[in-house]
Amino acid sequence: MTKYSITEFLKQTEQVDKGQGLFELETPRMLEINLTDKIWAKAGSMIAYNGKIKFEREGIFEHGIGKVFKKALTGEGTSLMKATGKGKLYLADAGKKITILHLQNDVIFVNGNDLLAFEPSINWDIKLMRRVAGMMAGGLFNVRCEGTGMIAITTHYEPLTLKVTPENPVITDPNATVAWSGSLQPEFQTDITLKTFFGRGSGESIQMRFEGEGFVVVQPFEEVYMNPNS
Incomplete structure (x- = not known):
């Protein structure tokens, strides 16, 4: 048998x-779900499956009318699909690295574009960052995940987790920020000198400032979020 044989x-x-x-x-870039009941996943993330699995797009009122209004307002791209049945389901998102987190009565905020899948036991809600909505293409939104169960998040390349303490706040680029602990509420600040230095778009001039006790996850990549309604 040769090194490059089909076998x-x-x-x-x-x-x-x-x-x-x-x-x-x-x-590292493909998630297998051993489905026995139901999970929620990012629409369009299915790459293969076997068994008897039914896929449905998120019902317009399935998660309450408040979330419908938020989704319409944000124009965000995190449309969800529900997979029900029994079998093996394989998910991926543009070759991004996948990290599995088992929440145990925890709260975590995840960038809306970086949430791949989660169990139905997880309570979630869309949070629009209104203060920055007019400053970036399409605004910026995140999903608050709370409870006990599995979630899968994605990053471009390897994620880095930075510890936030009262003595050491952390400042990040919104386009490189993936997730942060539920104990933190980021504030937005602008830096005119940084914008001038880079000579690029408004992305570098807007920063997220995390103060308090917790952590923030960043990736070595700046995602550009386009508003599908624009």
Whole structure:
């Protein structure tokens, strides 16, 4: 058997059950869900499945009328799909790295573009960052996830977690900010000198400032959010 034979390729790339439970990293950029009931996932993230699984787009009033108004207001791209049934479901999002988090009565905020999947036991709500909505293309929004259960988030390349303490606030670029602990409420600040220095768009002039006790997750990549309503 040669190094580049089809047999060797299949051996190197075949699906392997790792016995990790409901959410399992098949590869660093592919999420396997051992579905037995129902999960929520980012619309369009399904790449393959087997078994009997039914996919439905999020019902317009499924999560309450308040969230419908928020989704219409933000024009955001985190449309959800519900997968129900039994089988193996594989999700991915543009080759981004996937991180699984098991919340245990925790609260975490996740950038709306970076939330890949979550269990129905997780309570969630869309939070629009109104103060920055008029300053960036499409504004910026995040999803507040609370409760006990699994969520999967995505990042471009490897994520970095920075600790926030009262003595050491952390300032980030909104386009590189992925998630932060529920104990933090970021404030927005502008930096005219930074904008002038880079000589680019408004992205570098807007910063998120985290003060208090908690953590913030960033990625080595600046995502540009486009408003589909524009």
